[in-house]
Amino acid sequence: xxxxxxxxxxxxxxxxxxxxxxxxxxxxxxxxxxxxxAVPPGDVAAGAFLLSxxxxxxxxxxxxxxxxxxxxxxxxxxxxxxxxxxxxxxPDNGVLSMAASLPDEIWRLDPSRVVPxxxxxxxxxxxxxxxxxxxxxxxxxxxxxxxxxVSTMTGLEPVVEDLxxxxxxxxxWIDHFGNAITAIRPDQLGDDPDNMDIRVGGxxxxxLHTTFADVEPLSPLAYVGSxxxxxxxxxxxxxxxxxxxxxxxxxxxxxxxxx
Numbered sequence: 001x002x003x004x005x006x007x008x009x010x011x012x013x014x015x016x017x018x019x020x021x022x023x024x025x026x027x028x029x030x031x032x033x034x035x036x037x038a039v040p041p042g043d044v045a046a047g048a049f050l051l052s053x054x055x056x057x058x059x060x061x062x063x064x065x066x067x068x069x070x071x072x073x074x075x076x077x078x079x080x081x082x083x084x085x086x087x088x089x090x091p092d093n094g095v096l097s098m099a100a101s102l103p104d105e106i107w108r109l110d111p112s113r114v115v116p117x118x119x120x121x122x123x124x125x126x127x128x129x130x131x132x133x134x135x136x137x138x139x140x141x142x143x144x145x146x147x148x149x150v151s152t153m154t155g156l157e158p159v160v161e162d163l164x165x166x167x168x169x170x171x172x173w174i175d176h177f178g179n180a181i182t183a184i185r186p187d188q189l190g191d192d193p194d195n196m197d198i199r200v201g202g203x204x205x206x207x208l209h210t211t212f213a214d215v216e217p218l219s220p221l222a223y224v225g226s227x228x229x230x231x232x233x234x235x236x237x238x239x240x241x242x243x244x245x246x247x248x249x250x251x252x253x254x255x256x257x258x259x
Contacts, residue, residue, distance in 0.1 A: 049183075180232040
């Protein structure tokens with residue numbers, strides 16, 4: 001009975017603790033794992049990316065609670081989606097869609113059935129709707145008791161394009177070390193990773209490496225990271241700070257002419 005939690009609430013305020021208390025009140029046997037509560041406030045795309053890279057580390061049956069919800073209190077639906085043996089619970093704004101990209105089931109939560117007879121705050125659905133829904137699902141409750149089946153959910157997929165012989169994507173995330181993470185997969189890098197021209201901002205990298213020690217200290221490198229996609233870094237340094245690379249920076253990859 002495992003629930004992962006991802007929010008933009010931070011840890012200064014009691015919000016995360018309130019969600020956990022609500023979950024444990026309904027499902028005392030649940031185990032809770034914090035993925036992160038440092039998603040930039042209201043940044044749905046960042047939350048979607050971070051959830052997408054982490055969910056598969058968990059065992060089947062895990063419920064993933066993701067709350068990055070700038071539209072809280074509006075008409076946007078609250079969802080529970082089941083995909084690849086996992087449940088994903090959160091607002092229907094795209095935050096679930098990169099992880100639950102091929103859902104087997106999608107359910108629209110009904111607050112009056114999730115927490116019957118209880119008040120629901122218009123500004124704290126994480127505590128009053130999503131947390132209780134996650135608690136009930138992890139306990140094995142039939143989703144039909146708290147939700148209605150629907151057929152679609154809001155999508156939010158990173159775009160990687162093949163344009164006239166070059167692959168074009170963007171930086172999705174800058175991690176704690178200043179490394180730039182993209183959605184570009186190894187199979188999109190071409191047939192000769194030792195002869196490619198990788199451009200991000202004003203930086204050019206000529207080939208793909210395996211790990212940081214492949215280059216000299218303070219040298220930039222490109223490699224396939226632990227999430228299985230192209231990353232760019234500076235060994236023993238901060239690529240973002242040194243080269244001005246930020247989320248959304250364009251990344252281009254082309255084969256080296258004549259190689």
